[in-house]
Amino acid sequence: MPPIGIRGNLEGLAAGPVYTWKFAKATPMSTPDQDRYWMHRALELARRGIAVTSPNPAVGCVVLDRAGQVAGEGWHEYDLLDHAEVVALRVATQHAGERLRGGTAYVTLEPCNHSGRTGPCSEALIAAGLKRVVAATIDPNPAVAGHGSDRMREAGIEVVIGPCEAEARRLNEGFARWSQHKRPLVLMKVAMTLDGRIAPPPGVHSLREPFWITSETARAAVQPLRWQADAAVTGVDTVLADDPMLTDRSGLRRRRPLLRVVLDSALRMPLDAKMVKTVQNDVVIFTVSKEEARIQELRSRGVRVEVLSAEFGRVPLGKVLDRLGEEGILTLLTETGTRLNTALLAGGLVDRVHLFVSPQIMGSDAVPAFRGMASPIRMAEVEVERYGNDLGLCSLLNDPWPEIQDKAAKGSTP
Numbered sequence: 001m002p003p004i005g006i007r008g009n010l011e012g013l014a015a016g017p018v019y020t021w022k023f024a025k026a027t028p029m030s031t032p033d034q035d036r037y038w039m040h041r042a043l044e045l046a047r048r049g050i051a052v053t054s055p056n057p058a059v060g061c062v063v064l065d066r067a068g069q070v071a072g073e074g075w076h077e078y079d080l081l082d083h084a085e086v087v088a089l090r091v092a093t094q095h096a097g098e099r100l101r102g103g104t105a106y107v108t109l110e111p112c113n114h115s116g117r118t119g120p121c122s123e124a125l126i127a128a129g130l131k132r133v134v135a136a137t138i139d140p141n142p143a144v145a146g147h148g149s150d151r152m153r154e155a156g157i158e159v160v161i162g163p164c165e166a167e168a169r170r171l172n173e174g175f176a177r178w179s180q181h182k183r184p185l186v187l188m189k190v191a192m193t194l195d196g197r198i199a200p201p202p203g204v205h206s207l208r209e210p211f212w213i214t215s216e217t218a219r220a221a222v223q224p225l226r227w228q229a230d231a232a233v234t235g236v237d238t239v240l241a242d243d244p245m246l247t248d249r250s251g252l253r254r255r256r257p258l259l260r261v262v263l264d265s266a267l268r269m270p271l272d273a274k275m276v277k278t279v280q281n282d283v284v285i286f287t288v289s290k291e292e293a294r295i296q297e298l299r300s301r302g303v304r305v306e307v308l309s310a311e312f313g314r315v316p317l318g319k320v321l322d323r324l325g326e327e328g329i330l331t332l333l334t335e336t337g338t339r340l341n342t343a344l345l346a347g348g349l350v351d352r353v354h355l356f357v358s359p360q361i362m363g364s365d366a367v368p369a370f371r372g373m374a375s376p377i378r379m380a381e382v383e384v385e386r387y388g389n390d391l392g393l394c395s396l397l398n399d400p401w402p403e404i405q406d407k408a409a410k411g412s413t414p
């Protein structure tokens with residue numbers, strides 16, 4: 001949180017320099033505090049791009065004029081082409097004109113220096129005559145990282161990298177994984193009891209309808225996870241047990257429909273499954289079955305069926321990630337059962353876990369979330385949330401971000 005200060009009406013672009021109040025006297029904030037303050041705002045803007053920037057990163061930008069007044073703000077949306085800096089600079093130029101010379105830009109990601117679908121942001125910032133550019137983190141894209149900073153420093157701009165880095169990196173974990181490895185970030189969601197059970201003992205509950213472990217409040221928290229993901233995956237066993245829809249019902253804006261993925265080695269997907277009945281060019285089954293008639297039946301209903309070469313008789317999980325990466329899927333949410341949960345986790349494929357834990361104990365006859373892990377998976381840092389009477393535990397298992405390259409620049413900020 002920024003220190004208490006005169007924040008002004010940011011939406012109206014009227015905020016001035018930021019002050020801290022101490023003993024009824026206003027003193028200007030230190031530069032690092034100001035940097036974090038404005039970067040928080042840029043991050044707020046960047047978040048407006050969630051689900052509308054993929055396969056690009058979510059980026060926000062605030063431009064201050066040379067007096068430290070907000071002159072323009074912007075964020076990136078994939079379909080609107082312009083990067084966050086260009087959007088903010090356009091507003092800032094109209095608003096502040098010449099006063100932009102000597103100003104500062106806050107960007108949540110290092111500005112690019114390439115001509116992709118648009119021109120380089122580094123050149124736009126140089127042309128605006130800014131004297132300082134503050135970025136929360138480098139661009140993880142190996143083709144882009146570092147070049148924007150180098151170019152702006154060459155042009156005499158002071159470039160600082162690092163304020164609010166952790167928040168900025170959290171926002172683009174999917175982009176970090178995908179831009180380097182061409183595979184999606186894997187978020188694993190599991191709803192389980194205190195003793196790690198995901199369903200009652202087999203036979204206790206009727207098939208093809210869900211048995212809820214967690215409360216409605218905890219279940220509602222899954223919708224934003226689906227919203228932030230480009231695809232969600234489940235196994236055919238879960239389809240047969242619960243008949244999930246696997247749709248994004250958050251009601252929030254997204255540019256591509258959530259791709260619903262089913263792993264189904266033997267093509268046991270029922271033709272009357274809810275996912276098949278609601279298909280809208282958004283369901284893909286990965287299988288190793290060569291049963292042509294079954295494949296055609298599913299395809300004729302609009303389901304995409306991708307046949308892969310079997311590994312140990314099963315759908316190869318790494319290949320599935322590669323295929324999804326090729327389609328520009330940055331983040332994959334897993335909502336799978338015992339076998340896939342175990343295979344994904346033991347295979348080191350899970351980047352972040354979201355565990356929803358209901359305070360009930362079912363005993364060892366009930367269906368386990370995981371089975372037979374060769375070695376324990378330890379979670380270094382766990383964030384804890386409450387959802388009614390349920391707990392949410394979230395932890396990063398594999399950090400997709402590269403080590404910061406720009407050590408010199410980072411050293412210049414606290």
Ligand code: AOF
Pocket residue numbers: 056057058059060075076081082083084085109110111112115116117118121139141144179
């Ligand atoms: C920025 N500002 O707002 C974004 C950046 O295909 P393009 O031309 O849109 O370029 C996409 C790449 O640019 C993307 O892979 C990432 O490295 C960077 N994204 N950069 O300076 C932005 N969205």
Ligand code: ZN
Pocket residue numbers: 083084085111112113119120121122
């Ligand atoms: Zn750019």
